[in-house]
Amino acid sequence: MATLVDIGVSAGINLFSATMFLLAFAVLRLQPFNDRVYFPKWYLKGIRSSPTNSRSIVKKFVNLDFGTYIRFLNWMPAALHMPEPELIDHAGLDSAVFIRIYILGVKIFAPTTLLAFMVLVPINWTGKTLEAPAAKGLTFSDIDKLSISNIPFGSKRFWAHIGMSYVFSAWTCYSLYKEYMIIATMRLRFLASERRRPDQFTVLVRNVPPDMDESVSEHIEHFFCVNHPDHYLMHQVVYNANMLASIVAEKKRLQNWHVYYHNKYERDSSKRPTTRTGMMGLLGTKVDAIDYYTAEIEKLSQQEAEERENVINDPNAIIPAAFVSFKTRWGAAVCAQTQQTSDPTIWLTEWAPEPRDVYWENLAIPYFDLNLRRLLTTVSLFFLTFFFMIPIAFVQSLANIESIKKVFPFLKSIIEKPSVKSVIQGFLPGLALKLFLILLPSVLMAMSKIEGYSSLSVLERRSASKYYLFVLINVFLGSIVTGSAFQQLEHLINEPSSEFTKTVGSTIPMKATFFMTYIMIDGWAGIAGEILRLSSLITFHLKNTFLVKTEQDRQNAMDPGSLNFATSEPRIQLYFMLGHVYAPVTPLLLPFIVVFFAFSYMVYRHQIINVYNQQYESGATFWPDVHRRVVIGLIISQILLMGLLSTRGTSKSTLLLVAQPVLTIWFHLYCKGRFESAFVKYPLEDAMVKDTLERAIEPNLNLRHYLQEAYVHPVFKGDEFEKQVNVEDEEENPLIQTKRACRSSKPESDNEAGSAASSTTVAM
């Protein structure tokens, strides 16, 4: 078992590496040629422009003002400097709320740490079990003397731990409640102060039923004219442009290569660059690269034009989903929250995600498929979580020396060299596991996509849930109880459930030192590594060297990245859980967690201010998930504490702890009822207020024009063709009669009347 000294050494190493990362960051970020790596957000906002324009050649690349190096930590106060409202305005609510998770961690665990050190540490320290003559044979460390292990069996001192557990839980619930309230208020204020956005007026309609006599577009028009006569404005059908999108992406890729070879040729015009036509430019016949790519791009352009033509003219390319817009936010709020027909599998309405947030590929999935897909992913998630070791073990068994020798006998001489052998034996099995863990988030995201959610934000939230389950079972439980998740599952089934919690609970104190080092490596050094952005740094400079020709190219070469909710949030949850579990058991672990939260808060605040560029803005819709998972962690910690204490001769007093999870669950349900609706519903009153305000400020707003191109598939964005369609539309739309039949309560404003006939904007 690790002693205080061991932990000190480990802390020293990790602090040193963290400091090295920070120093490297301090040096690198001050170099002008790295400016776009460390401050891309400002470039994207158009506030900062390349510093390379105005200075001397050397100064363009290297910062020679040594004064700036001395204050190498000055990014920290700078990061904390921006007030929250400005931060929300600058980085969006999603980011601002995301870093509040870290603050929540500090808020919960700083007082907990203080209290635990004041009350529990002295009680544990004077417990004297481990120093007692009877315990002579045991090996123990100073850390154990500060933990619950030092309390004698059946001692009255455990009352302190039971009491403190209630205090900690109460404090956590109070903090969670406050935070939920604050964030709900922030969200409501954010939504209320938001400028006009297309999604405020728009509802996504899925599963439009087929109709024999009408096209999808006509059918939608008729349905909403009849059922929302006073509010329906227009709709945009969705084209199945997945094929087209992949052609466009491929073309983009080829263009990059074209530019690369072009640049290469420009630099060294003595010989034309060549490439091979086969796989990844490695196999196949050698050709002139520039000519080859020019021809390929030409071919694809043609194909793209054909596909575009196809998509627009083929009625089968219209999928049975549409974005339906209303004259008022009130009308959209009503349509999104109500059921349209008595068959709940058709005409499904939901708030339209922001245009950037739409996941276009999933809009056309029928109701039954959706159910089946969810069943399948649930089952496969179960297998992935509990049995993921099986295929990895299989790969590992393949990757050992004997099997390589069998399959590739000709490699025999090479792999039997001691150096190669040790690499294979020591490295390959670990690599298989590491590769799996790196691929895991993508696998989970792919599973979420199969489940058929229609917006990126929901996809990320669903992936986060899956990842959380994985972390909980395989990282947390897996570290405490040795053995694979599958073996744990077997234990859980074949052991009494009380026995299982006892086994897990009693192992907890022993794993404290392991988790301390884990926090230092993954938490401290890992976060410091995050701020360095090493991979982005390298990619940017590679791209800058080979692909960049214009300022626009340089802009594109920047990879600001974004907060990756799907993987970051579940990891934070692990720290919450560790904090809750160890607070009454080994208080010494708490400072490590507080430092992690505080340090991460600063790092991520810096990152969202200077670096990250969010793809979409969901208005902190993820908070209920965060809240729920913190509560789950809390409940698990309460149950484990019961398991632990019941092995220490206090089974009677442990019964007092039973009320804790019940109360916590109730607290969760109460919070859910109290706040969750702020994240999933759009109240009519707020909609009405915004509508009224807008009518007063902009009485002549042409909403139809404003929404015209909002929900166009990205591959059609900026296209000319929708305007053409509109023109014919106005002339010969067979729906004009229907349009008149559609009652409208108020006379439409003048400039709106002009386009009133073109209600079926076939503008996708």
Added chain:
Amino acid sequence: MATLVDIGVSAGINLFSATMFLLAFAVLRLQPFNDRVYFPKWYLKGIRSSPTNSRSIVKKFVNLDFGTYIRFLNWMPAALHMPEPELIDHAGLDSAVFIRIYILGVKIFAPTTLLAFMVLVPINWTGKTLEAPAAKGLTFSDIDKLSISNIPFGSKRFWAHIGMSYVFSAWTCYSLYKEYMIIATMRLRFLASERRRPDQFTVLVRNVPPDMDESVSEHIEHFFCVNHPDHYLMHQVVYNANMLASIVAEKKRLQNWHVYYHNKYERDSSKRPTTRTGMMGLLGTKVDAIDYYTAEIEKLSQQEAEERENVINDPNAIIPAAFVSFKTRWGAAVCAQTQQTSDPTIWLTEWAPEPRDVYWENLAIPYFDLNLRRLLTTVSLFFLTFFFMIPIAFVQSLANIESIKKVFPFLKSIIEKPSVKSVIQGFLPGLALKLFLILLPSVLMAMSKIEGYSSLSVLERRSASKYYLFVLINVFLGSIVTGSAFQQLEHLINEPSSEFTKTVGSTIPMKATFFMTYIMIDGWAGIAGEILRLSSLITFHLKNTFLVKTEQDRQNAMDPGSLNFATSEPRIQLYFMLGHVYAPVTPLLLPFIVVFFAFSYMVYRHQIINVYNQQYESGATFWPDVHRRVVIGLIISQILLMGLLSTRGTSKSTLLLVAQPVLTIWFHLYCKGRFESAFVKYPLEDAMVKDTLERAIEPNLNLRHYLQEAYVHPVFKGDEFEKQVNVEDEEENPLIQTKRACRSSKPESDNEAGSAASSTTVAM
């Protein structure tokens, strides 16, 4: 263990008693003086009138047409004769759907029985374990030879049981799916064809926030004028008339006594009847009964008038809830399904229950209280279910001879008589348990009322859920595993969960005979007893003798009763569960269940046609609960089968059964998504269709007038006073200005305009 002969004897006894009940019913129901006991429904409908008017004195009371006695079962075809649409029209959808639960039982278990007898019985019969020489020492019966117990340990024959389990589950799910679909369609058709009803236009608003400057009524008016400007019509505030209602009830009781003594005096005018003023007319001073009750009624009438005055004039008597009505069903559907403000704890809207269905006492509970009440009832339900034996054991220990001797020493001589002693010892402990079980439904209903639901139908559904839990744990599991529920809970915690299912599973075959007799007593004879209506018969004749003076009194003396969903439905669920559990284990039990379902169907069909009078009509809203509970029973049976088989040396093949509960859960979720919304939401399309139709048929409908008195508290029903209020209202209502400010999209029809000013109908 019971043999086939034992079961035969038991069946004979129960069949005999059932036949006796039916014979008694056949004789009694043909006597004219019992007509109002056995055909009250027709009297209430006004279709049947007392047969006593037109015949001779003897024939008034006794049916002498002996031909009718011979066909003593002819009520059965008569009960089946009425076609379903007519039945729905006659008895309401709730009743018609309720008896479909029995039909569902027949549909599920008749084919299951057939298949089980064709496949499993031969396989079990030829298993020969119990006849094998090795099993010589075992006692077994022919029933066991037909059950799974007869299959040798680890035999391949278990594959048949596993396969049949899948077949049974698939057939059950198919039947459930079909039934859900049929009932959803029935409900939608019922709602669509319904005549105009106040609840179609009305929304119940709860938790109206207090306002400094406005009364509750004004506040509601303003809020809905602003947020539903085109649809809001009027509202009715709710008075806290609980006090008044109890005075009215007390007055009614005294009036009954008054009539009783009056009748007594009329019959024998020689002496004035007397009563005592103390408890239940037993203690206190002797007074002249008629004078006493006249004076008491006088006093109460005065008190009632005062209270009425109070309620109307005291602004604090208005509770922060209201029934808000809209101009169209569309408007009401929108308001009921959307969230009104960003704070989800105020302005809560839900569909108004029908006026008869409102539970007035619960309308004023604030949001936080509601949460707290639910926590408390959940916890107490848990204790009630698992620890109910403790207080009963305590009462039983008090009710033994020794403690009675201690507390009441003067009774010593009496209770030591052998006859009294045996009564106390044999009867009192059983009585305590029986009393508890009789009181249980009322206790559960009281708990549901504390939880704060606002309509009778929801209260009944919630009570049914609680009762189901109790039946599941204490009747089903309690009969299989000996010991109290609390001991089972202890087992569940301290044993491996797989061990627990094994213990329960392996006990199942042994309990088959017990459940067979249970079904015969509770199911067959119990249902036959239901049709006899013995308690109603007695009550009616008592009332008829002592209280009835006019035809109206006789009408009131009828107690048609109603389907008691809260207790009947959970009992049916027990039979479903038994059927599912025993289908693959002891197929011999299945015919008993099929007979129960078929017989009950006939009895209850007869009852709902001729007897029961439902208090409210919820449109079969309870079906999702029924469906869910059948599925829960099915899943429990699947898990228990796994437990059973894993003790029979087939642990590998048992793994195949794991998929079954997963698929069943998925099936449930699918059905829920597919059909549940038909029971909880009101689609806009349907609302629009009904609105349009109504506008076409009755363009001049004065909806305001129609809704005026709909949601008046029953104690105010038929009162004069609301009209008075309306008159002042029209003159000096301070809200007229607001009313004008409230935009209305269409000019109101002529006769509507007259009462337009009286928007705040203070008519409660």
